[in-house]
Amino acid sequence: RMTINVRQKLKAMLRTPAEALLKVYLASLPRVEFAPEKVERILVLAYHGLGNFILYTPALRALRERYPNARLDLQVGNNTGCEEVLAGAGLFDHIYNLRYSAGLRAWWRRAQEIRETGYDLVIGEFHSHSWPLALLIAASRAPFRLGHITSPGWSAQFSHYSFVFNLTVSMREDEHEIDRYLDLVARVGARR
Numbered sequence: 717r718m719t720i721n722v723r724q725k726l727k728a729m730l731r732t733p734a735e736a737l738l739k740v741y742l743a744s745l746p747r748v749e750f751a752p753e754k755v756e757r758i759l760v761l762a763y764h765g766l767g768n769f770i771l772y773t774p775a776l777r778a779l780r781e782r783y784p785n786a787r788l789d790l791q792v793g794n795n796t797g798c799e800e801v802l803a804g805a806g807l808f809d810h811i812y813n814l815r816y817s818a819g820l821r822a823w824w825r826r827a828q829e830i831r832e833t834g835y836d837l838v839i840g841e842f843h844s845h846s847w848p849l850a851l852l853i854a855a856s857r858a859p860f861r862l863g864h865i866t867s868p869g870w871s872a873q874f875s876h877y878s879f880v881f882n883l884t885v886s887m888r889e890d891e892h893e894i895d896r897y898l899d900l901v902a903r904v905g906a907r908r
Contacts, residue, residue, distance in 0.1 A: 731847065738854055739879055748859040750883060752905045754836055755860065757787045760808075761840045761849055762798060763816075768893065769798040772841070773805075774908060775897035779839075780807045782906035789833075791826075793818070816848060823848055827855040836860060840880075841900055842887065850877035862904055864896070 748754075760776065762769055769792075780788055789810040792798045799811045814826050830838075835858045840849055842864040853861055863881035878884065885900045898908060 735877075735879075738850065742854055742880060742882075745857065746859070747882075750860055750904070752782070755783055755786055755904070757789075757833060757835045758783060758837045758839065759789050759791060759830065759833075759835045759856065759858070761791050761838070761852070763792065763794050763846070763849065764798075764841075765794065766796045766798055766801065769796070769801060771893045772897045773802065774894055775901045775906070776802070776807050778898065778906040778908050779901045779904075782901070782904070787833075789835075816846070823852070827852055830856045837862060837904060839863065839900070839904075841897065845877050847877070850880045853880045860904070862900065864900060 758779070760779070762772060764772075787809045788807065789812065790799065790802070790808045791812040791814060793814045793816060795815060799813055802808065803811060812826070814822060830852060835856050837860040838853050838856050838858040840853060840861075840863040845863075853863075860883055861881045862883040862885070863878060864887055865878040865881065865884045883903055885903050887896050887899075891899070901907075
């Protein structure tokens with residue numbers, strides 16, 4: 717059985733070339749000018765705690781109001797009950813729960829489902845920056861990929877995979893979290 721230290725070193729060695737390949741792949745995708753009228757299917761990735769998710773609610777409501785006829789789906793996976801909080805709010809058409817620990821096969825199946833759904837817009841915010849989520853965003857082949865990027869006063873860990881986004885939003889250090897989320901969706905025309 718591989719020790720945790722060896723496993724971490726192996727992951728670190730593989731991550732750099734894998735990230736380089738992912739960047740090349742994303743650069744090869746067609747560049748499309750953002751057009752709200754082309755957005756019919758939206759996937760929101762929300763891998764954060766319940767409190768953060770509640771602060772995300774005004775932005776999600778603005779998104780639903782801006783795109784009332786779009787299919788708006790939510791994907792969570794941190795087992796904090798986020799999906800239950802808004803399940804009856806009428807904001808989402810589908811809610812998916814995929815934990816980080818679900819295993820490679822489950823992540824692979826979910827990536828195929830996302831690709832088959834043909835999302836036009838995938839949204840990840842600063843709590844949702846991880847290698848598995850970066851791969852899902854890339855696998856989606858969504859023409860519009862929205863997310864927060866490293867900003868003054870914020871550690872790069874909050875947006876290590878910001879290269880997967882082609883619609884980006886910077887965060888201000890002194891900004892309230894509700895406003896960060898509202899700024900994010902404002903980038904695609906959703907305003908309060």
